Amino acid sequence: MASVLRARKERRRVSSSPRPLPKRFQALPPSSSVDWLAEDVLAALTPAACKRPGVLDRLRQELVSTAADLAELNNDDLRDLGLGMAERRRLLSWALGEEEGHSDLTPTEELGVLAQEEQPRTNFKLEHRASLGGRPLQCLEKAERDMDLWFDLAADIQTPHLASQLKRSLSGHCNGTSGPHEMPSSREIRMKCIREDILEEQFDLTPDRMREVFFRLRRAAGGEIRSAKQLSEGLSQLGLASVAETHLARAIDTVTGGSCSSLDAAGLQLEEFEVIFSRLKLAQLLGKKDGGVSDVTQTDLLTVCDFDLHQQELKTLSGVELCKFFFGHRGIMGTEDDDDGCCPVRWVHLRNCQFELLLALAVKYRLHPLGVEDVLEQRPTKVDLCGQHIFITLEHLWVAGGADGEGASPVQVRSRHVSIICSAPPRFDTVITVDQPNRCFAEDWPGELDSGRDESDAWVSTLQSRLRRLRSRLRERKAHYLAHHIIDMCADELVQVTRAYSARLRFLEQALQGPSAGPGAGTSRPVPMSQWLEEVSLVRLQLAVVARRLRSHRSMVRRLGEAPGVCGEDRLLSYLDDVADHLEEALDDSHHLTDRCDALTVAYEIAVSREQARQREEAKQSDRRVQEQQNRHAERLNDTLFVLTVFTAIFAPVQLISGVYGMNFVNAEGHPTIPELLWPNGYAYFWIFVVLYFIVVSLFATRLFQKLRFSARAANEQVQQDRAGQSG
Template sequence: MSKGTWYDCMPPCNMRANFSEGTRPVSCQPEGGANTTAYDLMAELAPRWSASKEAAGRLEAELIETALDVAKLDKEDLRELGLAMAERCRVLQWSASLSSLPQVPAGPVRLDRHTSDLPLTLHNLERSVKNGISEFSPSPMARSIDTRCSPWVEIEANVRPVQAQEEQRLDEIEGQADFWCSCFASSSSANGASDSLLAQGQVEGLLDVRENILEAFFDCTPERVREVFASIDSDSDGRMLTVQQLRHGLERCGVSGLDNGTLSKVFERVSGTGRTLHLQAFETILCRLRLASLLARPWRANLSVVDYSCSKATDQYIDANNMRSFFFGHRPGARGPQDAWPVRWVHMPQFDLHLLLALTVKYSLHPLSVEDVIEQCPTKIDRLGANYFLAIELLTLVDNGQGPKGQQPVRVRGQHVAAFCSGPPRLDTLITVTQTDRKFSEDWPGGPGVDMKNCPTTFGHGWPEKLRQRLKATRSRLRERRADSLLYTVVDLCADELVTVTRAFLARLSWLEEDLRTRGDESLLDLGEVSLAQLQLGIVTRRLRSLQRVVRRASEYHDLHTTGSSDYWKDCADHLEEAYDDAVQMKERCDALKAAHEQTMERGQALEMQGRHDEAAGQAEKLNSMLFFLTAATALFTPVQFMSSVYGMNFVNVEGVPTIPMLLEKSGYERFWIGVTAYFALAFACAGWLYRRLQRKSGKQMRRKAAPLPACCCCCPR
């Protein structure tokens, strides 16, 4: 994936697959003519271990008989056998050398150093070995043990410069964007059926995007290219000789409508002086013509690219002006033999179907993974071919910045993050795609709660910006590692986003609990919000659990731990486990909060009813006191009123003289008031005595009620 060609990112061909379990690899015969066994090989690579008495017994016990069996052992197996560290390194280096076979020509092998017409396919080497031309092609095992096999060294010395020159020539041809676009534009019918289906709405409406579009028009994976090339290579010599064969191969890959003149021009340009096309050349034509169909007309692009090495990181923004140079060109290579190949991070902040299809062709992305991006698959990680695909259903917190944490309800938005990581041996490319989760409004309880149009996902926000800042830091440890560490960083940043959402819910529930505790029934707590938060926490726990499965599965891919990142994956798993436990605990906390709210409201209602009852009792007591006072006053004044009524009657005789005796007496009026005063004094004295007696009686009754019950015996507590 580093230079836009699939054979750069594919693992080297392993000739061990050509050997059966019971057959020894073809090798130079050591002195004495005996074939090399596993013990003989270990005697050369680990002589100190082989000198021990139990060495042969251990090999026999583990059924390690041939050199092929030794090549299948890993570091842990060698440690169990008892090899020292230096001996394990030598065995592993020898095993790694088996995957770097050079390529030899078809037919008789030339041994001179001026061989210049060697094709760049392994098919001829395999055919020569099958035909018995193996006396000049020793196995990697023999080359690592006995360097006296000079024919192989001469072939390898001749092949590698020619292969490098051919790759450089193809790179130059691939970078000629104007040539490829002109070839595609020269044929009016070359657009084919794919252009009519490139509208995003039509693609989303199809029932099977992978079968109808991706596999039909944009499948440039190594497996598909080899399959098509083998079908048109009738004589199986690894070469394509005619333009008609090229047309047939392109039509099988969905590139049709090119006239004979255009195909002839392309054939001559790519084939060069050899007038034949090999597998890599056919792949170049297929991918460049498909890119030309996508980039023939300019359109807006939104793509960010960061190329970094140990020393520095450079970023660029891809738009309509430099789009062709990016897709048709290649990144700068390593500066020297000691420098590592630069790593590239390509980020698409907003989903664009044209960009995704162009990246699919440039980096030979698998149709299954591209389909998962278009259809927004659930959280997963897969290895498709030599590359890894990651998808994450992400939740990010929308912080409105109003007031302290917890005072506002939690608002989140949904995103779908996809990542393509090139596999070993280079691990030099990571492609990420971020898009709005189209199903979030349906899955999230209560709706998104935020206008997604006003909160776009851009390269300058969220985890992409954090990742870019880490790469641009002065002393960045991330730049010292490969794309597998970059993939881990993406997962870790997404995990941090989910942890942030979990902590936001924790802060909100804590604030509601404190408000309920301090304000009681006057609290602002809403049972509807708590119930909604409980449902939302269910979605959060599901996303956390899915990401946990991804991290566990990623830890099983040993190819993703080339820079010692296994401990980092474990640390990420621990953080996710803690966040998951917090989310589950908060769901239970919501139930407790609802129960506490109900109890508080019931207590408040009870206190309110008690207050109303006390108020009614007070009013009744006040009314009773008033009635008692009026009754007592009426009772006291009734005799006086009676006397006044009697002496106020106008009974007179014939002469008009009053007949009531006291009215005619001189001191009658004074005697009346003396009697009234005496009456009132006696009445008030009696009323006071009666009131005090009633009060004493009421007090005794209250004290009797408050006093504890007497003990029935000496054993009973008082």
């Protein structure tokens, strides 16, 4: 089956009218198009695309061999080849013959000119490059450092409305005036679209963007930019519409060294246009209405560290020194004859993400808008290769106050958002770090946040102390090793968080098994305090957040190691593999600790069930003891009543007899009418009867008492046996 590109070419070939020859080749003889190879044109116009894997292979696979074949491709075809938006625009402009000034050159010569125009510009060691249009480069370097000139020119430039709105929304946490829980949410920061409305429109100074804008302005000017009016019209399209032409003429004279003849002959060059545009942007960000420096430069939020093998220099910049940093370039450390005597590695650290300083860094180092957007919006842990820089975002977690090896206190975790911007290979000479409060951490983290002493700069101080060492290995290597070291430090902090939770769970497990101040203290398996289960449940939720951070950190490290050319050499790849292994182990530990929380929860529930059963048994035994006491009391009462009843029953007949024979009934002669009273031995007979009665009745009562007691004991034993059977 035919490929997509060949199918499109075939459809255009069989269309109703044949497609005319591209304008690029209309003035050339047909045979000359053979001298234009598609790969040569692609390498001249889009050198970065040729380095990407698969682009040239796809070009050969689709049988696009000559420049004429390449010129016939449309925007969709170039997208299928894997070209970016700016690269497609550049190729289409070339195919339509929109570049001026090359019509009198042969194809080979024109390719050389195109390759020279597309070569990225470097800001270092300008004195070793050729002159621009016959003008000395010393004037260009001098113009870059002239802060008074650019502050005067930018005094009337207004800050874009959307940028001012974003600055106000960020001012609370950027300037450090708000508390850790008063930062705006992510939705408030994404007011409309930061990248499209602010960064790409106003502060995109990447080399590709600058070349695109410059050549578009040059075509609009009729071939070359030779006057301040032409430059003013171009700058107005880039958001710099308030600059007077007289001021721009002064800027052009300073940049070109006042050489009007060379400007009329060669016009304004790309490097000169970049200097004018970038310095105006810097002055717009750092200046104020009266032409001086703004209040933002009086802060001490920016730290710059230049180092190489032999020396190290650390500065905290503010005021005029801060402006000199943005408008100047780093010096050369060492000697020219020494291999190490080159531009040093520079580490720029921005604390709290001050808005103007971040945009000024984006302008100075030509940062891609996608990377700056990730810093402003605090994207999760990731790595991207945008333009000439590697952008890494990290969600830094650490244990507040240091890890407690015994786990005697609950784990308090804090978070900051760290962004690392490293210059892409092969230079590896600059690292920019941005450390700011993590706005999303309060929403993602379960439980209350610790509001103790701020320790956010601990890793910065540690890294600076290591760079100050004379034999530091960091000073022997380039910037990508410094970026790796920062990633390794953040990974170690994540591992320490996991170990702190392991120690805390071990302490809670011992509290579950040992003596406790909670209910059931002093028994064989006491139950800890009521807050115990709440803390274990909270630890489980917090471990889930830590596991997500570990997983994203591990994916970032692996992707960084797989990126072509990022590691520079195999030794860094081995370091990244070691970091990934540590994160993998910590991730496994976090999963194990989560399972351990579940097991502790089950053990706690079992202990609570046993404690409740023990309490129920104790309640039953207490009720049984009370019942026994009541039974004994009732039994004693019954015995007393029984004795009283027996004595009453015994003495009742005797009393009856005594009462009957004690009545004094007599006849007329005064003799008793009861015959037994006249017996001679009647009194003796009475006592004999009474004694015999008492003996018989006592024997009968004793026998009855024993029988009743035996029946009661048998009934109690039966009841106890029934209870024992029910409890068993």
